[in-house]
Amino acid sequence: MIPNIGPLEIAIVLIIALVVFGPKRLPELGRSAGKGFREFKGSLTGDQPEPDEPAAPAIEKSTTRG
Secondary structure, eight states: OOOOOOHHHHHHHHHHHHHHHOTTTHHHHHHHHHHHHHHHHHHHHTOOOOOSSOOOOOOOOOOOOO
């Protein structure tokens, strides 16, 4: 069973994470954790996750020389 988690416990965990990972890396870890959670939730419901960034258009190179 999960014990009751209050605001004090959440604050302590966030402070420890800030000390361990640093302020620059913490947002990146949050994004990757959220992305993983969305993918996991989508796999349970059968939904296909939408890509974060649209696909870049293909660049066509000209074969004619002038």
